[in-house]
Amino acid sequence: MDGGLTQAESRELDARIQKRQVKEFMNVFGNLVDNCFTSCVDDFTSKALSGRENGCLSRCVLKSMTTQTRLGERFGELNAAMTAEMQQKMR
Amino acid sequence: MDGGLTQAESRELDARIQKRQVKEFMNVFGNLVDNCFTSCVDDFTSKALSGRENGCLSRCVLKSMTTQTRLGERFGELNAAMTAEMQQKMR
């Protein structure tokens, strides 16, 4: 994959990858907040979250994490399969 | 905040901040156009905006600006309060 990068270059690549992961995580987090807030908060007669809203948000976070993990596993498997198939075709 | 940036570095930082503000403004503008067009324009029997559509767009722009300003103020207050609280905890 890195065929002949110098040490400095591979450090640069690592830094970029880390930067991307931070960005990815921020996206996931932002989408989670959006989705859970949209689904759970609908009462604007007070400015503090109600018990019902808090419970809903907490369950939404849990479920979203499990969803994320499960889809992450599926994505990994499907991506590996697709990559293998494409490499097959290329020969 | 800038603890020991050279002049050249702090100019670089200013330039980046300005670049981000331009980007932010373009986003706000784009979202406003999207939102107002989606809400106000629904008649495709002619290719020019009707009087009703023009009026709706104009009111939508006004209301969106007030919304933006109001939420900007709230955001500033809430963010300041949150930052203060976090600094409190860190001590």
Added chain:
Amino acid sequence: MDGGLTQAESRELDARIQKRQVKEFMNVFGNLVDNCFTSCVDDFTSKALSGRENGCLSRCVLKSMTTQTRLGERFGELNAAMTAEMQQKMR
């Protein structure tokens, strides 16, 4: 437009333009997948696409390409007209 860029600079500019076009194309492709999948796939009783879903996806891709081309043409015309008008005003 490029008033006095050196050869190296105009190569750099070309590279950036190409990078943007790649990004643009990826966006168009991603939106197309999102839109067609959302519109066509709704049956999760099996893990393979059904004949109906495949047909729908294929027609969706065709229609999206025609839409993209048509709107691209309109966009080009309208943008040229707007640019001309703005240059008129500036004199």
Added chain:
Amino acid sequence: MSFLGFGRPQPTSAEKIAAVENELKVVAEMHSRMVKICTLKCIDKTYREGELAKGEAVCLDRCAAKFFEAHQKISDQLQKETQAQQAGRGGGFGMQ
């Protein structure tokens, strides 16, 4: 080596490249928003046909024209309102 240096007589090449790049980006975003919004407004989501129906095609043309008109009007109005606000209470539009 500065970047968006306003008020300076000679833009550097880096600035010229950045300006062209930015222009391209603005136009590309506007295009992308228009495609999204007009597809939503005009295209039947059942995709029973792979060809654009006549009505859909006409709708797309008009939607594009209206989108440009709206874009221009909103841009003009925003400029006016912002100037009025700045002349008034010194406030601004956007994130504070």
Added chain:
Amino acid sequence: MSFLGFGRPQPTSAEKIAAVENELKVVAEMHSRMVKICTLKCIDKTYREGELAKGEAVCLDRCAAKFFEAHQKISDQLQKETQAQQAGRGGGFGMQ
């Protein structure tokens, strides 16, 4: 004061600039998400009036407060769950 340079004593200027830039971006994105979501929750889409109705204004204020509270709670919960997961099966949250 360091940013991504874990365990290193002295952040370079480039790192400091990147840290400030990143902070700005995080705040701007949160702001942008809040505006989108609270506009959706509180503003009447018919735009029969150009002024914010009293009810809309109050709704925006409360929506902003609730959004910050939810943001904070979700952030805390995520941190706790991730730590619990890492202590447990060594799994993580996100893309694998």
Added chain:
Amino acid sequence: MSFLGFGRPQPTSAEKIAAVENELKVVAEMHSRMVKICTLKCIDKTYREGELAKGEAVCLDRCAAKFFEAHQKISDQLQKETQAQQAGRGGGFGMQ
């Protein structure tokens, strides 16, 4: 010093780094779109339960599989149509 220099024998390190980075980005975006779309299709929005229901979990698995299949098919079709168009009237797909 060129960038995506096609047709050149030896890619520079900067090009190799850019290629890896781009690959990562493409995969991350596809992942992110899949999560968004399959959550929408499969997850009950009332959040009465914090655990994935059996039906939801199965739906996610199938949605992921269908998403990959659709992604691949659409990609293949686009390539074919674009080639046919280019062979035909020299037109292209995308922004003109």
